[in-house]
Amino acid sequence: MKIKPMKLNHSKQWYEDRIALEGDAEIGAGTPPGVRAKTPAKSKVTPVDTRIAFGTFVALWRRNRGWDVAALAEAAALDPQGILEIERDPHYEPEPDVVRKLAGVFGLSPKPLLELAGLIKPGTPQLREAAVRFAARSESVAALNDREREAFEAFVSAISKKV
Amino acid sequence: MTESRIYLQRAKTNKLVEASLLDEVTDRHLAMWEGSWCPAMEAYCEGRTAGNQPEDHHWDWKWKADEWRPLLGYHSFAIVCEKDLQGLMLVSDFKSARLRVQFGKPVVYVEFVATAPWNRPELRKPPRFRGVGTVMVAAAVELSWELGYRGRIGLHSLEAAERFYRDHCGMTKLGKDRGHQGLPYYEMTEKQAERFRQ
Amino acid sequence: MIENNKRTMTLNLTPREMAVLEQLASAKDLSKTGVMRLALRLLQAVDSKTRLGQKLMFEDEKSKEKSELVLL
Numbered sequence: 507m508k509i510k511p512m513k514l515n516h517s518k519q520w521y522e523d524r525i526a527l528e529g530d531a532e533i534g535a536g537t538p539p540g541v542r543a544k545t546p547a548k549s550k551v552t553p554v555d556t557r558i559a560f561g562t563f564v565a566l567w568r569r570n571r572g573w574d575v576a577a578l579a580e581a582a583a584l585d586p587q588g589i590l591e592i593e594r595d596p597h598y599e600p601e602p603d604v605v606r607k608l609a610g611v612f613g614l615s616p617k618p619l620l621e622l623a624g625l626i627k628p629g630t631p632q633l634r635e636a637a638v639r640f641a642a643r644s645e646s647v648a649a650l651n652d653r654e655r656e657a658f659e660a661f662v663s664a665i666s667k668k669v
Numbered sequence: 670m671t672e673s674r675i676y677l678q679r680a681k682t683n684k685l686v687e688a689s690l691l692d693e694v695t696d697r698h699l700a701m702w703e704g705s706w707c708p709a710m711e712a713y714c715e716g717r718t719a720g721n722q723p724e725d726h727h728w729d730w731k732w733k734a735d736e737w738r739p740l741l742g743y744h745s746f747a748i749v750c751e752k753d754l755q756g757l758m759l760v761s762d763f764k765s766a767r768l769r770v771q772f773g774k775p776v777v778y779v780e781f782v783a784t785a786p787w788n789r790p791e792l793r794k795p796p797r798f799r800g801v802g803t804v805m806v807a808a809a810v811e812l813s814w815e816l817g818y819r820g821r822i823g824l825h826s827l828e829a830a831e832r833f834y835r836d837h838c839g840m841t842k843l844g845k846d847r848g849h850q851g852l853p854y855y856e857m858t859e860k861q862a863e864r865f866r867q
Numbered sequence: 868m869i870e871n872n873k874r875t876m877t878l879n880l881t882p883r884e885m886a887v888l889e890q891l892a893s894a895k896d897l898s899k900t901g902v903m904r905l906a907l908r909l910l911q912a913v914d915s916k917t918r919l920g921q922k923l924m925f926e927d928e929k930s931k932e933k934s935e936l937v938l939l
Contacts, residue, residue: 512692512815512868514673514807516866521676521685524807524837525800530680530790531833533802534725535824536759536781537850558920596920670868693868740915742908744868763909765895774895775905817901848926 557596559637559661560622565593566658567612570650582607592623599624618665636664670695677750677798688750690804692812694734694757698747701754702730709786723792725783725827730757733781743780746808748801756801758782760809762816764823767843768856771821776856777813779805779824791829802830806838810862820862825852839864878903 516524568578575593579586584607591598592608605623609616620626622637640661650658670693676685691698714722737743742763748756764778784801786792809822825846826834831853834840840855857865880888891902913923924933 512673512808512812513671514675514690514804514811516675516807518676518685521678521800521803524803525676525678525685527837528799528803528833529837530796530799531802531837532789532791532827532829533805533833534723534783534827534830535779535834536725536728536783536827537825558918740908740912742912761912763905763912775897817897819896 677800680795694745
């Protein structure tokens with residue numbers, strides 16, 4: 507299958523004829539009202555969705571530092587098994603104290619991380635949406651690639667702004 | 670990104686005006702959407718009940734952009750004329766045809782398409798430009814052709830736009846789709862695409 | 868946007884996989900390369916949703932019964 511950059515090459519007459527047919531007709535197509543809201547406040551992001559982002563964030567933060575799970579556990583004075591559960595199982599609900607300790611190591615306010623972990627009531631829906639987009643762009647491979655680093659840094663910035 | 674020279678019609682004079690079709694919606698286009706379409710739409714919707722508002726007035730193209738950009742199977746298009754954004758479209762290329770004559774064959778599916786608020790006769794009389802729908806259908810058909818799908822496209826038409834897709838584009842209606850909020854689903858066959866391109 | 872700078876890859880398939888690829892190419896009126904590219908797009912789109920915790924479901928049109936397609 508030959509692929510080349512897509513270009514339209516219709517004659518001016520073609521446009522004259524076709525647009526005359528279109529006239530003042532309405533042309534909209536796609537998802538109807540009520541299915542997608544203009545603001546993320548009406549989204550259906552669940553606690554599991556944001557915990558996926560939370561776990562991914564913890565893993566990427568750790569890998570960005572070149573740390574294994576044991577090193578992060580030692581820095582945060584936490585059980586390594588608990589960190590593994592956070593990174594791998596979105597259904598696992600960590601203790602608030604665990605999240606606070608991780609926030610301390612990351613140098614971030616605990617509030618947005620507690621929200622992502624599903625431990626406190628969601629504040630702004632924008633953070634949850636940012637978390638879901640971040641998780642979608644991140645892969646769980648050994649080293650951060652440029653794309654992951656970019657996504658990671660943007661997410662840290664988003665979390666920091668929500669303080 | 671590829672730019673094609675296209676034409677829209679200025680409604681006031683019925684004369685063709687040169688415009689550009691871009692095969693990628695960029696941040697610049699999204700900024701234009703936010704800076705010009707949104708205020709115009711808000712102004713129109715103010716004071717109107719939900720039933721009297723355009724069906725797509727709530728669409729958030731910026732939010733949608735974050736979803737589709739990482740994915741190979743999505744393609745976006747923008748029309749710019751006289752330095753203003755005139756139309757936006759998002760399509761996907763991995764859905765299958767439902768029409769019996771082409772059942773199971775891949776189609777370019779129009780996820781969303783919209784013309785600028787000032788181009789809509791229901792919002793402004795006369796509208797500024799005509800032809801955004803024609804250009805966008807042509808773009809979807811051309812992409813379908815380039816992908817080897819021979820011009821096959823599909824879409825769920827907003828109810829007010831059925832006349833355009835059925836009568837002006839010559840597409841086949843498959844009926845209201847209960848899996849898609851009851852919107853009517855249309856497809857264009859290879860033969861219909863060939864006729865449309867002529 | 869269609870990109871122009873492509874790279875070539877050699878794909879080793881079993882006879883059974885090749886038979887499936889040829890059957891799909893015929894059914895979908897695509898080249899074998901076209902089928903592989905379509906599969907890649909579809910898998911990426913599905914994967915992006917399942918990684919957010921969503922499931923890929925099939926629905927029986929008549930009974931409305933849903934069943935899950937379990938992926939990888």
